[in-house]
Amino acid sequence: MKKLRRNTAVLLAVLSALTVALSGCGAGSKAGKGSSVTVGIANDIDSLDPNKTVSAGTREVLFNIYEGLVKPDKDGNLVPAVASAYTISDDAMTYTFTIRDGVKFQDGSTVTADDAVYSIERCADASSGNPLAPAFSQIDSVTAPDSRTVVVKLKDANSDFLSYLTTAVVPKADTDLNSEPIGTGPYKVVSRSPQESIVLQKFTDYWGNSIADTKGTGATPASIENITLKIITDPAMLVTDLKGGAVDLMIHMNATQTAQLGSGFTVAEGTMNLVQALYLNNKVAPFDKKEVRQALCYALDRKPVFEAVSDGKGTAVGSSVYPSYKKYFMPGLADAYATDTAKAKELLAEAGYPDGFTFTITVPSNYQQHIDTAQVLSEELKQIGVTAEIKQVEWETWLSDVYQNRNYDATVIGVDASTLSAPALLGRFVSTASDNFTNYSNADYDSTYEEAVRSTDDTAKTEAYKKCEQILSDDAANVYIQDLPDFVGMNSRVSGYTFYPLYVMDLSALKLAQ
Amino acid sequence: MKAVIGRLISMVVTVLLISFVAFMAFSLIPGDPALTILGGQADPAKVEALRQQMGLNDPVLIRYGRWLAGFLHGDMGSSYQYDMPVADLLADKIPITLTLTLEAFLLMILFSIPLGLYTAKHEGGPADRFIVVFNQIIMAIPPFFSGILITWIFGMLLHWFTPGGYVSWETDFGAFLGYLFFPALAIALPKTAMAVKLLRSSVLVEAGRDYTRTAYSRGNTTNGVLYYHVLKNAVLPVLTFLGMTLADMVAGSIIIEQVFGIPGLGRTLLSSIGNRDYPVIEAIIILIAVIVVLSGLIVDILYQALDPQIRVE
Numbered sequence: 001m002k003k004l005r006r007n008t009a010v011l012l013a014v015l016s017a018l019t020v021a022l023s024g025c026g027a028g029s030k031a032g033k034g035s036s037v038t039v040g041i042a043n044d045i046d047s048l049d050p051n052k053t054v055s056a057g058t059r060e061v062l063f064n065i066y067e068g069l070v071k072p073d074k075d076g077n078l079v080p081a082v083a084s085a086y087t088i089s090d091d092a093m094t095y096t097f098t099i100r101d102g103v104k105f106q107d108g109s110t111v112t113a114d115d116a117v118y119s120i121e122r123c124a125d126a127s128s129g130n131p132l133a134p135a136f137s138q139i140d141s142v143t144a145p146d147s148r149t150v151v152v153k154l155k156d157a158n159s160d161f162l163s164y165l166t167t168a169v170v171p172k173a174d175t176d177l178n179s180e181p182i183g184t185g186p187y188k189v190v191s192r193s194p195q196e197s198i199v200l201q202k203f204t205d206y207w208g209n210s211i212a213d214t215k216g217t218g219a220t221p222a223s224i225e226n227i228t229l230k231i232i233t234d235p236a237m238l239v240t241d242l243k244g245g246a247v248d249l250m251i252h253m254n255a256t257q258t259a260q261l262g263s264g265f266t267v268a269e270g271t272m273n274l275v276q277a278l279y280l281n282n283k284v285a286p287f288d289k290k291e292v293r294q295a296l297c298y299a300l301d302r303k304p305v306f307e308a309v310s311d312g313k314g315t316a317v318g319s320s321v322y323p324s325y326k327k328y329f330m331p332g333l334a335d336a337y338a339t340d341t342a343k344a345k346e347l348l349a350e351a352g353y354p355d356g357f358t359f360t361i362t363v364p365s366n367y368q369q370h371i372d373t374a375q376v377l378s379e380e381l382k383q384i385g386v387t388a389e390i391k392q393v394e395w396e397t398w399l400s401d402v403y404q405n406r407n408y409d410a411t412v413i414g415v416d417a418s419t420l421s422a423p424a425l426l427g428r429f430v431s432t433a434s435d436n437f438t439n440y441s442n443a444d445y446d447s448t449y450e451e452a453v454r455s456t457d458d459t460a461k462t463e464a465y466k467k468c469e470q471i472l473s474d475d476a477a478n479v480y481i482q483d484l485p486d487f488v489g490m491n492s493r494v495s496g497y498t499f500y501p502l503y504v505m506d507l508s509a510l511k512l513a514q
Numbered sequence: 515m516k517a518v519i520g521r522l523i524s525m526v527v528t529v530l531l532i533s534f535v536a537f538m539a540f541s542l543i544p545g546d547p548a549l550t551i552l553g554g555q556a557d558p559a560k561v562e563a564l565r566q567q568m569g570l571n572d573p574v575l576i577r578y579g580r581w582l583a584g585f586l587h588g589d590m591g592s593s594y595q596y597d598m599p600v601a602d603l604l605a606d607k608i609p610i611t612l613t614l615t616l617e618a619f620l621l622m623i624l625f626s627i628p629l630g631l632y633t634a635k636h637e638g639g640p641a642d643r644f645i646v647v648f649n650q651i652i653m654a655i656p657p658f659f660s661g662i663l664i665t666w667i668f669g670m671l672l673h674w675f676t677p678g679g680y681v682s683w684e685t686d687f688g689a690f691l692g693y694l695f696f697p698a699l700a701i702a703l704p705k706t707a708m709a710v711k712l713l714r715s716s717v718l719v720e721a722g723r724d725y726t727r728t729a730y731s732r733g734n735t736t737n738g739v740l741y742y743h744v745l746k747n748a749v750l751p752v753l754t755f756l757g758m759t760l761a762d763m764v765a766g767s768i769i770i771e772q773v774f775g776i777p778g779l780g781r782t783l784l785s786s787i788g789n790r791d792y793p794v795i796e797a798i799i800i801l802i803a804v805i806v807v808l809s810g811l812i813v814d815i816l817y818q819a820l821d822p823q824i825r826v827e
Contacts, residue, residue, distance in 0.1 A: 044785060046551075046595065052551075052597075054551070179598075193682065193777070194777075195607075195777040195781045195782050196680075196682070196777035197777075230678075232678065232775060233772075233781065234772050234775065237677075237678055237775045240665060240669070240677045240678060241677060241678030241775065244670060244676050244677035244678060245676055245679070246677060246680075246775075247678070393544075394544075394545070394788070395788065396544070396550060396788065396789070396790055397543075397544040399545075399546070399549055399550065400544055400545055400549055404546070404549055404558065404561070434557050434558060
């Protein structure tokens with residue numbers, strides 16, 4: 001009897017000792033040597049090949065690894081990067097670039113005009129099965145008259161084409177960029193483990209490192225030596241990880257999450273750079289009637305939406321350009337339809353729906369902010385007798401049913417820009433556009449857009465694009481809501497996070513706190 | 515021996531059936547891998563071309579046949595999402611989930627056998643009564659919830675480990691085992707409680723039998739009787755439970771991986787379902803099916819070893 005008791009006691013003692021020993025080794029392993037920082041990202045990247053990536057989260061990461069002939073700066077300008085200078089011909093059909101001296105790839109070789117030609121052709125190659133921007137089909141020819149000059153000739157005038165030349169310059173002798181990524185950016189990839197992490201290291205031969213005055217160039221010399229991007233797919237984990245010290249910085253947090261951080265953390269606020277709206281299928285009854293669409297716009301009160309989604313923060317948007325894109329954003333349009341339920345009912349009656357109607361809002365279930373918005377909208381629409389049923393679907397289902405097959409009534413989603421150009425936002429409303437998921441069709445819009453793309457005079461062009469925005473608003477193409485606030489949480493080790501008017505995460509701007 | 519071969523054959527059939535059902539299920543739900551690869555901006559013609567190239571336009575039975583033929587030749591295909599062989603992708607993930615499961619299993623055995631015997635021996639005493647009540651509570655707490663509690667208490671308050679601070683086994687095996695300790699504990703807790711309860715009642719039944727009295731009368735000590743005579747018989751009913759538990763723990767670790775941020779099979783399975791990465795989903799499902807069926811077989815064989823009167827049929 002006594003013996004057994006002693007045995008049990010010994011066993012329990014051994015077990016608890018084991019517990020302490022094992023947990024002991026868990027903690028100490030993150031001793032910071034030199035400058036290394038761990039950044040949390042919400043999704044695994046889909047490919048390290050810049051031409052095979054489709055998700056915005058991946059573009060954010062690859063921004064640090066690859067560079068184009070030009071690249072966007074934090075103010076939204078396109079500045080020379082791999083090219084040191086460029087000229088655009090007066091007819092906006094010929095773009096000439098001079099390759100910068102001494103730009104090195106991360107494998108040590110020097111960038112030549114041939115590499116740039118290859119990179120652009122790689123994008124324009126329709127047979128490769130790569131996901132490309134449709135704009136590359138406009139290219140007539142790409143040539144390298146000498147080892148430092150690249151000439152891109154277009155089939156039609158397009159003064160916005162420069163933004164597409166932010167596409168990555170990769171070595172001509174490339175093998176498989178997904179397994180062996182080679183770019184010219186400030187960071188290079190050391191290793192990658194699916195669903196776990198991507199390890200980056202400062203690229204010592206980065207051309208920007210040797211430039212004293214980086215103003216007006218795309219040079220972004222990195223400060224931190226090693227950066228680990230840790231994939232945290234569970235939104236509940238991210239606050240825990242940040243508070244527990246497993247990550248130093250977390251991007252794309254929401255107001256509820258940052259509120260849990262408490263002292264010792266810095267929260268930077270920017271915008272998500274997207275246009276959140278109740279997007280309507282303009283081909284489906286009753287949304288084929290302008291009066292109905294306008295009635296929905298009059299029924300919208302943005303304040304409760306802001307409160308439900310982001311603690312009252314958020315920027316009202318009235319057309320398909322987001323606020324940080326200052327050149328084209330028209331703030332006045334947000335007030336085009338001041339909340340007026342009487343007017344909304346009147347319009348519904350006019351359209352032949354005096355008793356309202358019922359429709360379905362399809363929302364991807366992985367975006368809480370869009371679900372919350374749909375719920376508020378559904379309440380607001382009750383005021384004018386319209387019943388909106390909310391159907392949550394998986395993201396994959398949303399992509400195929402709503403985005404590809406356009407088999408839906410309405411959806412709440414945020415639309416962002418793939419490149420910093422007006423066409424990236426406004427092009428999808430041209431009636432023939434392959435990505436026109438709202439089935440919007442307006443001859444006036446089509447011709448105005450065409451005029452804007454062809455115009456070589458910047459003032460006339462800007463005016464034409466603004467007219468496009470005006471048409472979308474007048475026509476109530478969609479119920480435009482807002483650009484959402486975007487928060488970055490950092491612990492006291494890091495500082496310097498910089499927001500861009502584009503979906504970009506500039507790791508080279510990060511600094512270790514002293 | 516013949517019986518074991520028969521069991522193996524039925525095992526293979528079971529696994530094949532599961533693979534078929536899984537394949538069919540994914541052909542019924544919406545979602546298009548080609549569209550996922552190319553993304554929303556892609557030209558529909560390109561998506562169609564890729565579908566053709568990936569063979570997604572073929573009838574589902576032909577696709578299943580093609581997949582099965584590859585699988586039987588040891589080729590599990592390539593991950594759509596990662597563009598790398600499924601075997602390479604999973605080779606990295608299996609050790610993680612397996613270690614987590616085994617660590618949990620080991621914890622369960624280490625805690626439940628002494629506790630089960632102890633409570634049986636002191637039946638009715640204050641320690642026994644306390645453990646029985648405590649057991650009931652632990653049994654009712656699902657692992658994901660105890661996982662959250664453990665993270666909060668040991669991670670956030672006591673700082674015994676860094677929540678989310680998973681260390682790869684290639685980097686530091688000791689730290690890897692250390693990080694897995696708390697997730698394993700979360701998985702093991704309710705199972706341990708169940709095992710203790712089972713073992714306790716089973717020991718009590720055996721302790722009342724004639725052979726036990728005979729063993730005592732032959733001058734054996736209490737421990738001697740309990741460990742050498744009673745335990746051997748009492749453990750039989752528990753064994754079935756342990757076999758089921760091992761399979762259950764693999765499933766449990768899939769959930770716990772989410773709570774503790776461990777990049778094992780569970781997370782890979784979830785993200786593959788999200789991305790309609792069929793080859794990966796199919797491979798993981800088969801793997802889990804094999805583990806479940808295999809642990810059933812092992813239990814049957816162990817039964818026979820412990821009690822030759824039982825025949826595997």
